[in-house]
Amino acid sequence: MTAYETVIGLEVHVELATKSKIFCSCTNGSDAEPNTHVCPACCGMPGMLPVANRQVINLGMTAGMMLNCHINRTTTFDKKSYYYPDLPASYQTTQWFAPIAVNGYVTIQTEDGPKDIRVKQIHMEEDAGKLVHDNWSYTSLVDFNRTSVPLIEIVSQPDLRSADEVVAYLERLRSLLRFAKVSGARMEKGTMRADVNLSVRPAGSTELGVRTEMKNMASIAAIRRAIEYETARHIDAIENGTEELVQETRGWNDDAGKSFAMRNKETAGDYRYFPDPNIMPIVIDDEWYDNIHASLPELPEVKREHYVESVGLSDYDADMLTQSRAFCDCFEGAMAAGAAPKEAANWIITNCAGVLNKRGMTSDELPVPGSALGQLIGLVGDGKVSNANGKRLLETLFDLDAQGESIPEDMAAFAEAEGLLNSSDTGALEAVVAAVIAADPETAQAYRDGREKALNPLFGACMKQLKGKCDTQVLRNLLIEELKK
Amino acid sequence: MDRETLLDLEHLNQLSLTPQEQDEMLAFFAAREADWETLAQIDTENVERMVHVRPMVNVLREDVASQPFSREDLLAQAPESMDGYWQVPQILQ
Numbered sequence: 001m002t003a004y005e006t007v008i009g010l011e012v013h014v015e016l017a018t019k020s021k022i023f024c025s026c027t028n029g030s031d032a033e034p035n036t037h038v039c040p041a042c043c044g045m046p047g048m049l050p051v052a053n054r055q056v057i058n059l060g061m062t063a064g065m066m067l068n069c070h071i072n073r074t075t076t077f078d079k080k081s082y083y084y085p086d087l088p089a090s091y092q093t094t095q096w097f098a099p100i101a102v103n104g105y106v107t108i109q110t111e112d113g114p115k116d117i118r119v120k121q122i123h124m125e126e127d128a129g130k131l132v133h134d135n136w137s138y139t140s141l142v143d144f145n146r147t148s149v150p151l152i153e154i155v156s157q158p159d160l161r162s163a164d165e166v167v168a169y170l171e172r173l174r175s176l177l178r179f180a181k182v183s184g185a186r187m188e189k190g191t192m193r194a195d196v197n198l199s200v201r202p203a204g205s206t207e208l209g210v211r212t213e214m215k216n217m218a219s220i221a222a223i224r225r226a227i228e229y230e231t232a233r234h235i236d237a238i239e240n241g242t243e244e245l246v247q248e249t250r251g252w253n254d255d256a257g258k259s260f261a262m263r264n265k266e267t268a269g270d271y272r273y274f275p276d277p278n279i280m281p282i283v284i285d286d287e288w289y290d291n292i293h294a295s296l297p298e299l300p301e302v303k304r305e306h307y308v309e310s311v312g313l314s315d316y317d318a319d320m321l322t323q324s325r326a327f328c329d330c331f332e333g334a335m336a337a338g339a340a341p342k343e344a345a346n347w348i349i350t351n352c353a354g355v356l357n358k359r360g361m362t363s364d365e366l367p368v369p370g371s372a373l374g375q376l377i378g379l380v381g382d383g384k385v386s387n388a389n390g391k392r393l394l395e396t397l398f399d400l401d402a403q404g405e406s407i408p409e410d411m412a413a414f415a416e417a418e419g420l421l422n423s424s425d426t427g428a429l430e431a432v433v434a435a436v437i438a439a440d441p442e443t444a445q446a447y448r449d450g451r452e453k454a455l456n457p458l459f460g461a462c463m464k465q466l467k468g469k470c471d472t473q474v475l476r477n478l479l480i481e482e483l484k485k
Numbered sequence: 486m487d488r489e490t491l492l493d494l495e496h497l498n499q500l501s502l503t504p505q506e507q508d509e510m511l512a513f514f515a516a517r518e519a520d521w522e523t524l525a526q527i528d529t530e531n532v533e534r535m536v537h538v539r540p541m542v543n544v545l546r547e548d549v550a551s552q553p554f555s556r557e558d559l560l561a562q563a564p565e566s567m568d569g570y571w572q573v574p575q576i577l578q
Contacts, residue, residue, distance in 0.1 A: 025552075025553075026550070036552075039552075039554045045562070051546045053547075055548035098536065132570065140574070141571070141573075275536070279544075280541045282542065283543060
């Protein structure tokens, strides 16, 4: 029986985390009413003049450096012609002749150890709009909000050999791009999508088999299933002649678990690429290059090692924190504000993650700055804010961010303004303790007679009157003192 | 330019040429190829690639979002619209 080898290359589209679109100032944002983020430029109206967004070039360069690429110091945009209603200008502005980055690699972990997957190039381009086909039998509807949203396309060499390697590559890409704040890279939101190019050949052969491409795959699980299906289909065709394999673009129906032919594969010539005369070349000088290079983050695995070896976190805590750049930033900020590492890690992994989860947000969306969290942990540790009220304050910070308001810099003042600061007035505490004992002499007597558990209802009654705003240890000591009198 | 490439271009550009027009086109392209061969004789070693006819570079804007146009203004340009969408003839069967 012949052994076969699957040869896979990926084209991964990633939406860039900019405020505005690539060639106009319309908002880059999803979840808006249709056609509310549009202007004559992104609607392809005659006479419009595109102007490139500097931040797109910054993020393109950042991605290139994260993926160990050579950055083309002169980079240009080109027109790729195709006609479809989601592309109002009838061409896509992309990069063909001088893309921003070339010749890089991404290292993945495989069963046989680390493996470098070569990156052929990264180019910057605009996205197309969205078409709504459903429900109308005679018409299609177009939403141009996504038109001209900035993308990078990361093109790998055909170095991947299995679904496992593809998944490892995508997860690594996602982690690197999120860490560098290039993109949220969320497949479930469509901000990261992959085209899978696949062929099969007898093991040991150096010739490539017939290649098929599955476009716009938006879930890692579906990509795994599609690769397994497509590999089996190719082998069946080669061994049993069940069908003639042709170079084509195929779609993937995840519900049916099958791929289906869409159209014959176009060749580059079909798109009639030519330099876009409206967009001037971009020349990256040493200063610009060096600034971007200096802004690159530490890699997650480097941070992880640092957290375990130097900071003293457990492997588990370090793993949890380094899943997200926002978690790492918050952790380091909290430590800088004086929080103990273990405390800071616990607050992020338990309390912050809990609120994120409850609100359907990802770890990268953590809105709490490290300095605020560090102060908050300090207030709780010093007994100035109770643990429960500390968590309440944390929720309030999420609320502020959701309302578009800034996070206060002085957390003690904020806790006071929110009325969540513990009372430091011992006289007031003593008065409450005395009143509670006077109101329930039987329970007080039970405690004095040696029933220790009788302290709990008295303590609870004090906390109720104080609305939780006290240092619980101070209250407990006062209560015991008063009962012993 | 061979006949097969010409037929491909004809298809891409949605043209329908008569056999006589095809012959004329092939002759036209053969003449252009001769022009290119003449150009190829020019010594371009040590000549930097020209990336644009204009001398300007780095015409960029900062990443600031604004929304100066309303949906209503833009949809007013559409031959047909529905529920805030541009309406086009059906694309998929």
